[in-house]
Structures are given as C-alpha cells and as structure tokens.
Amino acid sequence: MSVSSLGISLTGLLAAGNDGTIAFPSQGSTVAPAVDSLFYIITAISAFFFVLIVAVMIYFVVRYRRRPGHDVEKSPSHNTALEITWSVIPGLLLVYIFAQGFLTFLDMRKPPEGAYEIQVVGRKWSWAFQYPNGVVQNELHLPLDRPVRLVMSSEDVIHSLFIPAFRVKQDLVPGRYSKVWFRTTKPGEYRLYCAEYCGQQHSTMVADVIVHEAGEFEPWLQAEVDRMNDLPPAELGELLYQRQGCVQCHAIDNNTTGKVGPSFLGTFGTEQPLADGQTVTVDENYIRQSILDPVSQVRAGYQPVMPTYQGRLKDREINALVEFIKSLGQ
Amino acid sequence: MSDNASRTATAHVHGHSEEDYLRCSHGWKSWAFTLDHKRIGVMYLIAILISFLLGGVMALVLRAELFTPDKLFLSEDMYNQMFTLHGAVMTFLFLIPSIPAALGNFMLPVMLGVKDVAFPRMNLASFYLWVFGAIFFLMAILLGGLDTGWTFYTPYSTTTNTAVIAASMGVFILGFSSIFTGLNFLVTINTMRPAGMTWFRMPLFLWSLYATSIIQVLATPVLGITGLLLIAERTLGIGIFDPARGGDPVLFQHFFWFYSHPAVYIMILPAMGVVSELVSTFSRKPIFGYRFIAYSSIAIALLGFLVWGHHMFVSGQSALAATVFSALTFTVSIPSAIKVFNWLATMYKGAISLETPMCYALAFIFLFGIGGLTGLYLGALATDVHLHDTYFVVAHFHYVMVGGTLIAFLGGLHYWWPKMFGRMYNEMWARIACLIVFVGFNATFFPQFVLGSRGMPRRYARYDTEFVYFHQFSTSGAMLLGCGLMLCAGVLIHSLLRGRKAPANPWGSSTLEWKCSSPPPHHNFDWPPVVSAPYQYDHIVYDPNHQGYVEVEDIPEEEDELTNAPVESHS
Ligand code: HEM
Ligand SMILES: [Cu+2]
Numbered sequence: 001m002s003v004s005s006l007g008i009s010l011t012g013l014l015a016a017g018n019d020g021t022i023a024f025p026s027q028g029s030t031v032a033p034a035v036d037s038l039f040y041i042i043t044a045i046s047a048f049f050f051v052l053i054v055a056v057m058i059y060f061v062v063r064y065r066r067r068p069g070h071d072v073e074k075s076p077s078h079n080t081a082l083e084i085t086w087s088v089i090p091g092l093l094l095v096y097i098f099a100q101g102f103l104t105f106l107d108m109r110k111p112p113e114g115a116y117e118i119q120v121v122g123r124k125w126s127w128a129f130q131y132p133n134g135v136v137q138n139e140l141h142l143p144l145d146r147p148v149r150l151v152m153s154s155e156d157v158i159h160s161l162f163i164p165a166f167r168v169k170q171d172l173v174p175g176r177y178s179k180v181w182f183r184t185t186k187p188g189e190y191r192l193y194c195a196e197y198c199g200q201q202h203s204t205m206v207a208d209v210i211v212h213e214a215g216e217f218e219p220w221l222q223a224e225v226d227r228m229n230d231l232p233p234a235e236l237g238e239l240l241y242q243r244q245g246c247v248q249c250h251a252i253d254n255n256t257t258g259k260v261g262p263s264f265l266g267t268f269g270t271e272q273p274l275a276d277g278q279t280v281t282v283d284e285n286y287i288r289q290s291i292l293d294p295v296s297q298v299r300a301g302y303q304p305v306m307p308t309y310q311g312r313l314k315d316r317e318i319n320a321l322v323e324f325i326k327s328l329g330q
Numbered sequence: 331m332s333d334n335a336s337r338t339a340t341a342h343v344h345g346h347s348e349e350d351y352l353r354c355s356h357g358w359k360s361w362a363f364t365l366d367h368k369r370i371g372v373m374y375l376i377a378i379l380i381s382f383l384l385g386g387v388m389a390l391v392l393r394a395e396l397f398t399p400d401k402l403f404l405s406e407d408m409y410n411q412m413f414t415l416h417g418a419v420m421t422f423l424f425l426i427p428s429i430p431a432a433l434g435n436f437m438l439p440v441m442l443g444v445k446d447v448a449f450p451r452m453n454l455a456s457f458y459l460w461v462f463g464a465i466f467f468l469m470a471i472l473l474g475g476l477d478t479g480w481t482f483y484t485p486y487s488t489t490t491n492t493a494v495i496a497a498s499m500g501v502f503i504l505g506f507s508s509i510f511t512g513l514n515f516l517v518t519i520n521t522m523r524p525a526g527m528t529w530f531r532m533p534l535f536l537w538s539l540y541a542t543s544i545i546q547v548l549a550t551p552v553l554g555i556t557g558l559l560l561i562a563e564r565t566l567g568i569g570i571f572d573p574a575r576g577g578d579p580v581l582f583q584h585f586f587w588f589y590s591h592p593a594v595y596i597m598i599l600p601a602m603g604v605v606s607e608l609v610s611t612f613s614r615k616p617i618f619g620y621r622f623i624a625y626s627s628i629a630i631a632l633l634g635f636l637v638w639g640h641h642m643f644v645s646g647q648s649a650l651a652a653t654v655f656s657a658l659t660f661t662v663s664i665p666s667a668i669k670v671f672n673w674l675a676t677m678y679k680g681a682i683s684l685e686t687p688m689c690y691a692l693a694f695i696f697l698f699g700i701g702g703l704t705g706l707y708l709g710a711l712a713t714d715v716h717l718h719d720t721y722f723v724v725a726h727f728h729y730v731m732v733g734g735t736l737i738a739f740l741g742g743l744h745y746w747w748p749k750m751f752g753r754m755y756n757e758m759w760a761r762i763a764c765l766i767v768f769v770g771f772n773a774t775f776f777p778q779f780v781l782g783s784r785g786m787p788r789r790y791a792r793y794d795t796e797f798v799y800f801h802q803f804s805t806s807g808a809m810l811l812g813c814g815l816m817l818c819a820g821v822l823i824h825s826l827l828r829g830r831k832a833p834a835n836p837w838g839s840s841t842l843e844w845k846c847s848s849p850p851p852h853h854n855f856d857w858p859p860v861v862s863a864p865y866q867y868d869h870i871v872y873d874p875n876h877q878g879y880v881e882v883e884d885i886p887e888e889e890d891e892l893t894n895a896p897v898e899s900h901s
Contacts, residue, residue, distance in 0.1 A: 023783045035712050039783070042710065046703035049667075053699055056674050057692060064613070066683040072867070073679040078619045086671045087664060094660040094706070101710030102653055108715060109649050157486040158579060160644065160719060164785025167716040171645045173580060174485060175573025178646050191794065195719040195787045197479050199486060200406050203790035258406070303491065 020165075028165035028190055028211065029182040034104040035167040041100065045093055108168065111181035115147035122152065122159035122172040122194065123307050125201035126245030135224045138243045140192055140209045142184050143217035149181040155307035160196035163209055169195055184211045201248065201258065237324025240317055249306065252328055261306060262299055268326045273300040287322050350752065354852040365450035368850065370457050371436030372750065377460065378432055381423035386815065388416040393774075393808040396801045399793050409791035410477040411492070415467075417480030418497065422504050423464055425731055426593060428739045429600035430546075431460070431511050434539050436750060438515060440843040440850060441533050443524045443859045448517040456510035459503055466500030469493070479789060481590075484571035484582040488563050495564060498557035505554040508596075512546030515539050526861030533841045533864045534623050538603025541627035545592045545599075545634065553589035556582065580645055587638035595634040597731055599627055601698075601738030602669055605691050608741055609673045611839040612688035613680030616865035619672045626665035633662045643714050652711060659709040666702055670695060685837065686760040690741030693768045697733025701726060704779065719789075722782025725775045733771060740767070740818065747822065748836050752849040753829030759821045766814030773807025833878025838870050844879075 020026040024036055064070070118140070119130040130136045142148055152161060154172035161180065162169040170180035194205035212220055228236060241247055249261035256263050262272075267282050275298040280286055289297060291313065294306035313321075351368045361369055392412050395404045404412065435453065439446050447453050470476045473493040478486055487494050519532070519540050559570050560582070569575025571582040602623075610617040617623060639647060639655030673695060682688070704726045707713045717723060748754055777800040782788075786797045793801065835844040841864050846855050873880040 020784070023780065025785050031712075035716055038710060039707060039713050042706050042713065046706060050699050050703060053670060053674065054696060057677070057695060060674065060677040060680070061682050061684065061692070064677065064680050064682050066614075066681040070681060072614050072681045075615075075679045077616045078622070079675075082675075083619060083622065083668070087668055090667050091664055094663060097706055097710050098657055098660050101656060101712045101714075104712035105652070105715065106649070108712065157489065158483060162719070162785070162787060164716070169644050169715050169718055173573075173646050175579070176646065191785065193785070193787045197410075197483070197486070197789040199477070199490065200410065202410070203406070203787075203792045206794075305489075 025165045025190075026186070026188075027167075028163070028186055028188070029167065029184055031104060031108055031182065032165070032167045032185075034107070038097075038100050038104060042097055045097070049090070108181075111149045111179070112147045115149035115181055116143065117149050117151060120150045120152040120161065120172070121155060121312070122161070122205075123155040123245055124157065124199055124248070124305070125194070125205040126248045127161075127192070127194075127205070127207045128243065128245060128312075129207075131221055131224075133221065133225055135221060135228065136240075136243050137224070138245065139207055141217065141220060142209065142211045144184055144187055144211055144214050147181060147183045149179060152178050152180070156305075157198050158196050159194045159198050159205065162193045162195035163190060164193070165190040165209075171196055187211045187213045200260070231320075233320040233323040234327045235324075236317070237320035237322070237327075240313070240321055241324060244309065244313070246321075261302060264325050264328050266329050268328065274298065275300050275302070275304075284322050287325055288318055291318055291321065349852065350847065350849040351852045352752070352849055363454070365446070365454060366852065367439050367447050367450065367453055368436050368750075368854075370453050371432055371434075373457055374427060374435055374460070375432040375750075377457075377464070378424050378428050381419055381464065382428075385416055385420040385424055386812065388412050388419070390808060390812050392416060393805040395791070396793070397805045399795050399798050399801075401792070404791065406791045407475075407477065410789075411475040413789060414476050414479050415471060418476070418501075419467065421480055421593075421731075422501060423460075423467065425597045425735050426504075426508060427460060427511075428597075428735065429604060429742060430515070430539055430542055430596070431456070431507075433604070433739070433742050433746060434515065434535075434600060435511070437746060437843055438518065438536060438539060440749075440846065440854050441536055441841050442519070442522065443527055443842045443855065443861055444518070444522050445853045445855070447514050448522055449514050452510050453514055456507045456514070459507035459510065463500045463502075463504035463507060466496050466503060470496040470500065481586060482560065482582075483586075484560070484563075484577075484579045485573065487560060488572050495561050498560050502554045502557045505550045505557075508546045509550050512543035512550075515543040516547065519543075524858065524861060530621065530624070531861060531863050532624075534606035534617060534620065534627075535600070535603035537624040538599045538606070538627045541631040542596050542599045544628070545596050545631050549589045549592040549596075549635070552585060553593075556585040556589070559585075580642070580647070583642050583645060584638070587641045588635075591638040591641065592631075592634045594727075594731070595630055597735040598698075599630060601694070601735045602627070602666075604738045604742040604745075605673065605694050606669075607839075607841070608687050608691035608745055609676050610865050611745075611837050612685060612691070613677045613682050614838065614867040615676050615678075615680040616863075616867075617672070618675035618678075619668075620865070623669055623672055626669060629665050630662060633658070633665075637662060640709060640714070643711060644718055656709055656711050656714075660706075663702065663705060663709070670699065670702075684761075686755075686757060686764055687741045687745035687837070689761055689764045690737055690744065693764065694734060694737045694741060696768075697729055697737060697771065700776075701729030701731075701733055704729065717782055719787060720782035721778040721786045721788055724788050725778035725782060728775045728778075733775070737767075737771075740764070743822075745837070746843075747825070748832030749843055749848045749850065751826060752832050753825045754832050754836065755821050755825035755829055759817070763814050763818035763821055766817060767811060768814075770807050770809075770811030770814050774804050774811050775807070777801075777803045777807075830877075833876045835870070835879040836877075838867065838872065838879035840864055840866050840870055845881075 023039065027033055027036065117132065121128040127138055128136055129140045150161065152170065152172045154174045156174060159172045160169060161172060166182045168180050168182050170178050172178055188211055190209040192207040192209050194202060198205065231239065249259050251259050251263040253265055254263065270282050271279050272282055273279050280297055286297065291309045294308055295304040298304045351366055361373065364370065395402050395409055470493040473496055475492050476494065476497045477490055477492045478494060519536060562568055563570050563572060567575065569577035571577045571579050573579055606617055606623055637655060637659045639651055640659045643652045707717055708723065708726060744760060781797055781800045786793060832848040834847050842859050845859050869882050870879050871882055
C-alpha cells in the first residue's frame with residue numbers, strides 16, 4: 001500500500017518527541033497508532049487533492065485572466081471519460097478510507113476476554129472510578145499493558161469519557177451502561193475530559209489518568225484499601241468528600257462561588273428553612289437522608305439537582321461523612 | 331391575479347414604463363404589507379443581517395473570553411449561554427434563511443422570468459413567522475437565557491431551568507417559516523415556468539433552491555415535532571426522552587439529527603448554486619457538466635437524509651448502525667467533490683475576471699475544499715471516535731458553514747447587489763474586505779483543527795494551559811475576521827449613499843435577472859423576456875456607453891453550436 005506507507009512516513013516526519021506530534025498528544029494505548037496512521041493517510045490524500053485543486057485554480061486564473069486580446073476559447077461543456085475518471089478515483093479512495101476506519105473501530109469495540117473491569121460513574125461535574133475491591137477514586141489509576149474495560153453509567157445527564165492519549169471516547173447515557181476498553185502502552189500521566197456538554201461546570205469535569213509502572217498497580221490498590229480501613233472517621237469522610245464528588249457542589253469554607261449546593265461550614269446542628277416552607281435541624285438523620293434521598297428535603301434557595309448515593313456508599317462511609325461535616329463546626 | 335389587467339396595460343411599452351420596485355410606492359405600509367417578492371427579500375435581508383451581527387458579536391465575546399485559559403470576564407454560566415445563543419442565532423436565524431429566503435426570494439422569480447412567486451401572501455407570512463420566531467429567541471434571552479447548546483440534547487435540556495420552552499417554540503415557528511418558503515419555491519418552479527423555460531434551461535441557482543426546498547419541506551416537520559415533544563416532556567412530565575421516566579435520551583439525538591443533518595445541506599446547497607452562477611459568469615463560459623450539477627443537487631438532498639447517525643458514533647449506537655452510517659456518509663461526499671471539479675473545468679479556457687463576487691467564489695472553493703475534506707476524518711469511524719466533540723469538529727463545520735455558506739452568501743450579495751439596489755460599490759475596497767475576511771477566517775479556524783486533534787473538547791469555558799497558544803492565535807484571527815466583515819458592510823452601505831448607478835447588466839451575465847433594469851421594475855419585466863439557454867455569453871458584449879454589458883442580436887449559427895450548452899428540452 002503506497003498510500004499507507006506515505007501515511008506512516010508522515011507520522012515519522014511530524015513526530016515531536018515524547019509530547020506526541022504537532023497533531024496529537026502522545027500515544028498511550030494500543031489503538032492509538034492505528035488511529036493516527038489512518039489520520040495521516042487521510043491527511044496525505046486530502047493534501048494531495050487540495051493542493052491539486054488550488055494549484056489548478058490559481059493556474060487557470062492567471063493563464064486565462066480576462067485581458068485585452070484574450071478571449072474565451074471554445075472547449076467542450078462536458079466530457080464523459082473525464083467525468084467518470086474524477087468520480088471513480090476519489091470513490092475508490094473513499095472506500096479505502098471507510099474500510100480502514102471500520103477495521104480499527106472493530107478493534108476499539110471488541111474487548112478481549114478477561115479484561116480488568118473498573119466501574120465509572122459520571123455526574124455533574126465529577127468522575128468516580130470504582131475498583132473491584134471497593135476503592136473509589138476520582139483519578140483513574142491503570143495497570144500497564146493489560147486490557148481494561150470501563151463499565152460506565154451516568155447519574156444525571158449525558159457525559160462522555162474522553163482520553164485523548166488513548167484515542168477513546170464513549171458517551172455515558174443515564175439509564176444504561178456503556179462500555180469502553182483499551183490497553184495502555186506507556187506509564188505516565190494523562191488527561192481525561194468530559195466531551196459531552198453537561199451544564200455549568202462542564203469544562204472542569206476533568207480528571208487525571210495515571211498509568212502505573214509494571215507491577216506497581218496492585219500494590220498501590222492494596223495500599224489504598226488499607227488506608228481507607230485505617231483512617232479515623234472524620235478523615236475518611238474528608239477523603240470521601242473529595243473523591244465522591246461532593247466537593248464539586250459543596251464548599252467547606254465561606255467561598256461558595258461556582259458551587260450549586262450549600263457550604264458545609266458551620267451548618268451542623270443549625271436550623272435551616274426548606275424549599276417547601278418547613279424547617280429542619282441539620283443533624284445526623286438529615287445528613288443521611290440528604291445523601292440517600294437528596295430531593296426529599298431540599299433547602300430553601302437551592303435546586304433539587306443532587307444525585308442520590310443510595311447503594312454507592314456503605315454505612316461506615318455515610319457515618320464518616322457525617323463525622324466530617326460535624327467536625328466543620330456549628 | 332387581480333392586477334393582471336393593469337400590468338398588461340403598461341407592459342407593452344418598451345422602456346421604463348414602471349417605476350422600479352423600491353420607488354413604485356411609498357410609506358411603511360407599502361413595505362409591511364407588500365406582496366412583492368423583492369421587497370420581502372429585502373426585508374429578509376435586513377432581518378438576517380441583524381441576526382448575523384448579533385451572532386457575530388457573541389462570537390467575538392466568546393473568542394475574547396478564550397484568550398486566557400481561566401476566567402477573563404465571563405462566568406461559566408454566561409459562557410455557556412453565550413455559545414448556545416451564538417449557535418442557535420447563527421444557525422436558525424442566519425444560515426438557514428440566508429441564501430434561500432433573502433437572495434432566493436428576491437431572485438427566484440426574476441431568474442425564472444415570472445412576476446412573483448406562486449403564493450405571494452404565503453411568502454409574506456413566512457417572513458412574519460420568521461420575525462415571530464426570532465422574538466421567541468429574544469424572549470428566551472430575557473427569560474433567563476438558554477444554556478443547552480444549539481443541539482438541545484436531552485436530558486440536559488429537560489432538566490435545566492433556563493428558557494428551553496421559549497427557545498423550542500421559536501424553533502418550531504421558524505420551522506413553519508422555512509416550510510412556507512420551501513413550498514412556495516417548489517410550486518413556483520413546478521407550475522409557473524414560462525414558455526421556453528424548460529427544466530434544463532433553469533439557472534443552476536434555481537436547481538439548488540429546488541433541491542433545498544425539498545429538504546425544507548420534508549425534514550423541518552421532524553424538528554418541529556421534536557421541539558413540541560421536548561416542550562411536552564418539560565411541562566407535562568411524560569417520559570419520552572428522560573430515562574428517569576422510562577424515556578430514551580438517545581431517541582432525541584436521532585430526531586434532532588434527522589432534521590439537522592439535512593439542514594446543513596439547506597445551508598450549503600444554495601451556496602453551491604450561487605457559486606455555479608459566479609464561476610460561469612466571471613469566466614464567460616457555460617458551466618461544465620450542467621446536468622451533473624443539477625442532478626447532484628437533488629442527489630445530495632436525498633442522500634443527506636440517510637446519514638444523520640454519523641453524529642452519534644460514540645453515543646452508544648450499535649457497531650452495525652455506526653458502520654452503515656459511516657458508509658452512507660462517504661456516498662454524499664462524491665457529488666460534492668465532483669461539483670468542485672466542474673467549477674474548475676468551467677474556468678478552463680475561460681476569460682476570468684476577478685471582480686469581487688468571483689473573489690468570493692474562489693475563496694469558497696478553497697474553504698469548502700478544506701471543510702469537505704476534513705469531513706473525511708469525521709466520516710471514518712476510528713478517527714471520528716477521537717475527534718468527535720472536539721475543536722476539530724468545530725473547525726470542520728465552521729469551514730463548511732461559514733467558509734461555505736457565509737462566503738457564498740457574500741459572493742451572491744455582491745453579485746446581485748447592483749441588481750437589488752441599483753448601485754455599484756467600490757470594487758477595490760470590496761476586494762480588500764474579501765481578502766481580510768479570507769485571511770481572518772483561516773487564522774481563526776485552522777488552528778482549531780490542531781486544538782481538536784490534540785484533544786481540546788468543545789464547549790469548554792476553561793481549558794488546560796497546553797492549549798493556550800492555539801486559542802490565542804484563533805482569537806486574534808477572529809478579531810481580524812470581524813474587521814473584514816465590518817469593512818465589507820461599510821463598502822456596501824457607502825454604495826447605497828454614493829455608489830454609481832448600476833447598469834442592467836454590470837457583469838456580462840446571461841441569466842434572465844440581468845435583462846431587466848437595475849433595480850427591477852415592480853413587475854420584474856416590462857415585457858415578457860425571451861428565454862434561451864442560460865450561460866451563453868457570445869452575444870453579450872461590453873458597451874462603454876452604458877458602462878455595462880448589452881446583448882447583440884446577430885449570433886452566427888455555427889458558434890452557437892460550438893458552445894455546446896445544454897439547450898435540448900426534456901421537460
Ligand atoms: C456539504 C458539506 C458539509 C456540511 C454543510 C457539513 C456540516 C457539518 C456540521 C454543521 C457539523 C457539526 C454539527 C454539530 O455537531 O454541531 C458536521 C459534522 C460532521 N460532518 Fe460535516 N459537513 C459537510 C461535509 C462533510 C463531509 C464531506 C463529511 C464526510 C465525508 C462530513 C462528515 C461529518 C461528520 C461525520 C460529522 C460529525 C462529527 C462529530 O460530531 O463527531 N461532513 N458537518
Ligand atoms: Cu459532563
């Protein structure tokens with residue numbers, strides 16, 4: 001395939017060290033090279049036709065410009081052979097591009113047997129990554145060179161998980177599970193974005209992706225479990241506050257800009273008016289209720305937008321959160 | 331028509347027996363209640379230009395905010411509302427009506443050689459529906475803004491507390507405006523062509539309007555109904571799209587793109603029609619492959635209905651569906667590509683002059699080339715997964731819709747300006763404006779391809795610092811583009827006040843609209859025009875006395891044959 005070898009040599013030409021190329025961030029997964037080379041093949045084909053069209057256009061403008069002594073020369077107003085040629089050749093190239101895109105897409109869609117599974121929850125405006133042993137993080141930690149499958153769901157609106165370095169993207173649609181898989185090739189840190197517009201803080205729904213060196217992922221995961229088990233409740237609560245996405249909407253100081261929920265600072269034990277006109281005392285029961293069934297008792301002045309954490313937090317974790325909020329004073 | 335009698339009374343007098351359409355009657359009522367397609371076209375023109383200004387200012391505000399990665403002066407809420415309204419205003423209020431409703435309304439009957447469209451009252455109604463729809467958009471701004479993106483994806487749009495209902499009502503009403511215009515054009519072209527105006531003697535601009543009208547009539551109702559369903563879901567709480575109520579959020583995307591993909595052809599087909607007119611006129615050559623261009627407009631219109639799923643490759647649709655949509659997507663690109671080759675072949679051995687409209691036509695070929703070719707990356711499944719919902723897509727559709735539709739609209743506006751208003755503009759300054767627009771446009775949008783493939787998602791108010799360089803480049807380009815457009819507006823306004831009087835045929839064009847005086851008389855033609863094949867330039871020569879082109883009568887027999895234009899009638 002002369003076309004694909006042209007694409008590959010272009011890849012080399014544009015490669016700019018570790019940081020990827022002019023066109024791409026560095027390649028972090030096994031499908032990335034295939035995606036990139038298709039990209040460069042299309043670029044080569046497009047550049048060829050584009051330069052041809054513009055060159056011919058400029059040449060005609062110069063050569064046949066209207067000037068004294070030059071007049072229109074007769075030429076046929078159609079030419080079947082020419083027209084067939086310039087339909088069929090681009091047509092064949094299009095078939096080639098389609099086929100390449102299709103084949104790589106099949107690889108992206110078909111995870112190998114026995115992939116390591118991580119649960120992903122997307123919500124306005126944070127990510128939660130849950131590992132098989134129950135550890136929850138809002139960074140995505142990954143083992144090196146092992147197929148990983150993300151099983152994803154959304155709690156509110158459509159989000160989309162996008163890791164540019166891996167060249168993967170998949171929407172998270174509320175009410176169903178979606179899946180994406182990849183196999184990392186290089187340790188390091190990458191970026192993960194939400195690519196489907198999801199409201200106010202869409203552009204900060206970003207997370208880090210950490211691909212561990214060979215053999216370092218399992219120890220890291222174990223250490224996380226131990227740490228969670230050993231923490232005193234209020235500290236575990238603070239960790240969960242960070243990791244479960246509470247931080248996106250609730251402040252723990254007086255600076256509430258950009259937060260859609262009330263601050264936790266100094267609320268414990270206070271009386272608060274509710275949207276339905278009643279009042280409530282912020283005690284253990286109210287906090288627990290707010291975590292499990294957030295829309296049942298919405299505070300006055302706030303929208304019922306908080307997702308439920310029913311089934312996602314264990315009792316010990318809810319207690320830890322209560323302790324944490326308590327520790328923020330009255 | 332009731333005024334038929336009065337028309338025949340004056341029509342037989344050779345010469346300017348009627349005042350032109352701008353001066354034949356006076357007072358605001360003579361405009362507000364006019365049934366003259368030309369006046370309606372002018373009112374549309376003013377209305378869409380105001381929308382364009384509004385959308386353009388919002389675009390510059392957005393670009394200015396993106397000059398820095400963190401907050402410069404817009405809160406996230408304001409940013410989100412700004413890009414939503416920019417997109418919605420530009421698409422629904424400017425791009426969709428720009429060429430068909432403004433230029434098309436004015437030119438279609440004149441180019442056809444008839445005195446008005448089939449249903450003049452419906453034509454006026456379509457304009458007022460547009461105004462009414464636009465008012466709903468303004469209301470949406472006042473009633474707490476709109477922050478859903480112009481795509482209104484559910485369930486975000488059913489849960490946000492911004493003015494989704496007012497905006498969808500606006501879209502619904504604008505849809506009717508679009509359907510009315512489409513129906514009117516279809517009936518006019520089908521039933522009113524005068525003797526001699528066979529299908530294959532129709533200028534290509536009319537073919538493109540015909541194809542566009544088919545889409546408007548068939549696709550727009552889907553959008554209207556989708557808007558109503560969205561309103562029903564918000565107000566009555568029935569579960570159509572909301573998964574919490576048993577609905578399907580992806581269903582909305584199918585409905586939406588079933589209209590909105592064809593809608594992009596509502597924007598681009600008329601643009602291609604304009605460019606066909608320009609390339610032929612300014613090369614003084616019959617258009618190469620006339621029939622192909624005519625048929626391919628229809629083919630694009632019909633194939634355009636089959637590819638909506640390519641906006642949803644990562645939405646969770648099945649791999650099979652994605653594959654079928656990808657394959658179909660590529661089929662649409664062939665007729666578009668061939669049109670470009672046809673324009674080039676038309677220039678071959680021509681006598682090309684670079685008047686402003688031709689400069690826009692060349693800019694169109696350049697920019698549309700980039701827009702179309704970058705569609706290949708998005709049509710191919712593997713590359714789309716990476717590029718979907720990034721700035722690459724933003725750059726792609728701006729190249730096609732701004733580089734394509736807007737540039738062709740400006741080309742057409744400069745081309746028909748002398749006809750519409752009877753004044754010439756300053757050629758040199760108009761060309762300079764065109765050049766600035768061209769450079770500014772590329773500086774704005776080309777860097778966005780790089781941003782996108784490097785992973786910058788679209789619709790982000792804040793971004794990672796690694797992208798700052800390309801964003802600043804793009805913002806600078808946008809400011810230049812803004813200056814170019816302002817200059818362009820200045821040149822045209824100046825011509826209204828100071829311009830030299832336009833001759834009937836300033837460019838040496840061969841289609842019928844150039845046979846009546848500039849501006850046209852109230853009934854378009856003082857006498858019934860003689861229809862012959864379009865794009866015959868042998869008998870049109872420059873007359874220094876008129877500072878314009880006139881027809882000479884004696885055409886040598888054999889030369890007529892040599893030009894070999896599509897004159898056979900098959901209607
Ligand atoms: C007539 C010329 C074209 C027009 C008017 C056009 C217009 C557009 C517009 C407006 C969008 C973006 C919609 C949005 O998300 O807001 C878009 C996206 C797209 N276009 Fe084009 N385009 C054209 C040519 C092409 C060609 C030739 C192809 C493929 C061969 C193509 C493939 C695509 C694809 C696949 C997308 C979706 C990308 C994504 O969201 O991931 N387009 N186009
Ligand atoms: Cu999101």
